[in-house]
Amino acid sequence: MTVDSGVIHDIVLTPLNVIADERGAVLxxxxxxxxxxxxxxxxxxxxxxxxxxKGWKRHKRMTQNFAxxxxxxxxxxxxxxxxxxxxxxxxxxxxGRPDAYRLLTVPPMIWYGFKALGDDSALMANxxxxxxEPLEGETVPLSTQGIPYVW
Amino acid sequence: MTVDSGVIHDIVLTPLNVIADERGAVLxxxxxxxxxxxxxxxxxxxxxxxxxxKGWKRHKRMTQNFAxxxxxxxxxxxxxxxxxxxxxxxxxxxxGRPDAYRLLTVPPMIWYGFKALGDDSALMANxxxxxxEPLEGETVPLSTQGIPYVW
Numbered sequence: 001m002t003v004d005s006g007v008i009h010d011i012v013l014t015p016l017n018v019i020a021d022e023r024g025a026v027l028x029x030x031x032x033x034x035x036x037x038x039x040x041x042x043x044x045x046x047x048x049x050x051x052x053x054k055g056w057k058r059h060k061r062m063t064q065n066f067a068x069x070x071x072x073x074x075x076x077x078x079x080x081x082x083x084x085x086x087x088x089x090x091x092x093x094x095x096g097r098p099d100a101y102r103l104l105t106v107p108p109m110i111w112y113g114f115k116a117l118g119d120d121s122a123l124m125a126n127x128x129x130x131x132x133e134p135l136e137g138e139t140v141p142l143s144t145q146g147i148p149y150v151w
Numbered sequence: 152m153t154v155d156s157g158v159i160h161d162i163v164l165t166p167l168n169v170i171a172d173e174r175g176a177v178l179x180x181x182x183x184x185x186x187x188x189x190x191x192x193x194x195x196x197x198x199x200x201x202x203x204x205k206g207w208k209r210h211k212r213m214t215q216n217f218a219x220x221x222x223x224x225x226x227x228x229x230x231x232x233x234x235x236x237x238x239x240x241x242x243x244x245x246x247g248r249p250d251a252y253r254l255l256t257v258p259p260m261i262w263y264g265f266k267a268l269g270d271d272s273a274l275m276a277n278x279x280x281x282x283x284e285p286l287e288g289e290t291v292p293l294s295t296q297g298i299p300y301v302w
Contacts, residue, residue, distance in 0.1 A: 023205055024198030031193035031282040040191035042182035043278050045220045047175030054174055069196045070221050127194050131182040
């Protein structure tokens with residue numbers, strides 16, 4: 001069961017090219033001379049086993065750029081920024097292959113979680129604006145009452 | 152049949168952390184505050200279907216940082232830089248899961264190709280020092296006589 005999915009202020013979805021090739025596709029992600037690039041801090045990957053949810057997490061200063069080059073994921077975002085015009089909104093975004101290969105840009109202070117859909121694991125790539133710092137991110141359990149979403 | 156694999160001057164292999172997690176691993180790749188980072192130009196992916204070889208290619212100005220977060224690839228490098236101490240050398244590098252998750256840094260003017268090993272396709276990630284420019288890269292057929300390697 002999920003609540004209605006809305007649109008969160010400042011969340012940006014950017015189409016990405018997939019260059020088909022019988023030997024294997026080339027998939028664009030982010031380049032320094034095109035939007036939505038801001039700053040490069042770190043690129044890393046997070047796998048999710050089929051059916052597994054990773055979350056909830058948010059970052060205080062990091063802007064994240066997510067793409068899913070393998071498999072499909074549902075990303076759920078929650079805006080509890082008091083000054084945001086979309087305060088209280090949940091947004092669901094599908095990312096991945098074959099029909100949703102695109103870039104999801106998430107500004108700081110947005111809660112997020114993601115789940116691998118289908119029978120296979122999926123790979124999330126994140127090209128973030130700052131490198132990982134242990135105390136810059138916060139985590140709360142999926143069962144929290146503070147986020148109105150049931151996976 | 153391959154020739155002996157040597158070591159090419161300026162090719163750098165950097166160990167990368169894989170943070171195991173029953174929900175799916177987190178895999179580091181490159182961050183701005185640690186070697187071998189130089190400059191961020193573009194991050195993109197190149198799939199290779201099982202058994203397929205992509206190559207030969209080289210870049211005139213781009214430094215490439217390769218990692219294979221899904222599957223396993225053999226990367227073959229050839230140095231024909233006249234002034235290089237390893238001029239004429241072929242180097243083979245295994246990249247990927249589960250035992251060779253690491254970063255391969257390739258400076259400009261090195262020829263390279265890669266092949267997905269095993270029964271599944273593999274995913275190459277490249278975090279390059281400059282964004283893609285059509286005339287900055289060169290390609291020659293795998294059958295070229297100029298590179299002493301038989302895939």
